Amino acid sequence: MSDIGSDGVLAGVKELTPVQKTLAHGLVFLILFGGWELGARAGYVNELIMPAPTAIAYRLYEMFFVTGSIYWHYIITMYEATMGFIIGVSIGMGLAITAAISPVFRRYWAPYAVVFNVTPGIAVTPFIIAWFGFGWSSKIALAALVCFFPPFINTLTGLLNIDKDATELFRSLGSTKKQYFQKCQIPSALPIIIAGLKLAMTGALIGTIVAQFFSASEGVGILMQRFAFRLNMDGSFAALIVMSLMGLSLFTLMEYMDYKVLYWRRHSRMEEVGAKRKRQWIKENGDMSQA
């Protein structure tokens, strides 16, 4: 995923105080949604096309707190996406590590990787349904299939594109192949691997939802489709918002992992981890600076 939200790209240019900023954003939000609401109430916007925001909000409230019908669908969808993610990422990274270690495997696997790259994973949906049936397993399989490629290609790229100088340093210091892999290849590939994992997370959710559209009895995807086909648009918008929440929570999770694992890419985190390691080292080896 891009980090359009981070300071790099969209750094605010005008110096607004946080309070002013919140107020301005709130105002724009109110104008947008107030206009929409008024339009819907006054009949300018067709209820069947764009239900009023309050109707959607009420439907969300009902789903979560009155009937509580959403929880089961929510849990199932998250379960399917997460399982698919785990399976897809394990296969993708396993293949990538094999390919990075063995040039022969890489050479003969290459044409098939290209084939995988150009076929949209979701095109396989009908096959997956035919193979795995209408239950959970087909959704997990499709999620795994859709999310397998980014971790594969990113891991392979990361492991192969190592800085030449770093490789030579490791060789001149007499590192074994295992040490080179663990201490040089993996750390230098981690940023791009995690970028691949982020893409895979989104892919897994998309795969699950598409498989549910195709055929399912439970899950947020099928819930939304049922609402939409019954022209219950406020319900289907509510389901869409639930899916956004899922995407947002999974995305935040990945960002958190990025933050924790890639500590050396952020200055403040690097200092934190450095200080911690220093304390640990002093505890184990004694404080040398005193001597």
Next chain:
Amino acid sequence: MSIDQEASVSNIELNSQYTGSLGGAVIRHTLIFFVVMFIWEMANRTGFSNPLLLPRPTDIAASIWKIYVTQGNVWYHLWVTFQEAMLGCLVGTVIGIALAVAAVLSDTFRQFLKPYIIIVEATPRIAVGPIFVTWFGFGMSSKVALAALVCFFAPFVNTITGLLGVQEESYELFRSLGANRRQVFWRLMIPTALPTMNAGLKLAVGSAFGGALVAEFISAQAGMGILMARYTMSLNMPSAFAGLLSITLYGFLLFRTMEVIDRRVLYWLDDDLMAKKSAKRAIKFRQELGL
């Protein structure tokens, strides 16, 4: 950072370790391919694998012949999907790039757009499928709309990233030579952004294709998606595989076309093309000066 953090297959040289002749490589690849196919065929004929799940390679080949030549029905569906994907890609890209340019030119617009973009980014956009089918009907427009929605994001983010990624020094050079705003935009920002923008376009083409297919899965009368869905639902797996292979081939052709366009447009990144182009320009320059 742009959205092309997914490394592409073409970027890494999967064949880099290979030293033998080209003919030998082709022969060996073909040999492996036929051995795999032979094992698959034999496993089917001896009953180790179920032909209903994984049809025989010979059956698939026969089906390809059937759907392309004897029945010839696949052409129409391919054409429908192609139209949907290309129209969707066009609409999505135009909207994406227009929004991005507006966001780059106006800081205020960018600031207020940001929260909505984060929400759109986190939503699995393909999930809007059922709503779009309800809005736009069962015909082609709903597929075009979904394809546009799915593919709009990559060009948008990449254009913003590219346009904002202009180096301070280049900008100052332009300013010190007295360039006006328009010249800075067309002569500096656009050429700097083009590689990133093209990477976004490549992603957009692929995802538009996926979006059109998913919209067809939800409901359609014609198109590759519904064709494959019908074949698998009637357990006519060889024909379904033939359809999938067509999609792969089509995806591959699109991918190659995009790469060719990429190379042509970004001629300055390729040494040979750059030399050719500058030779041409030198001749033109001399002619104009009358040398």
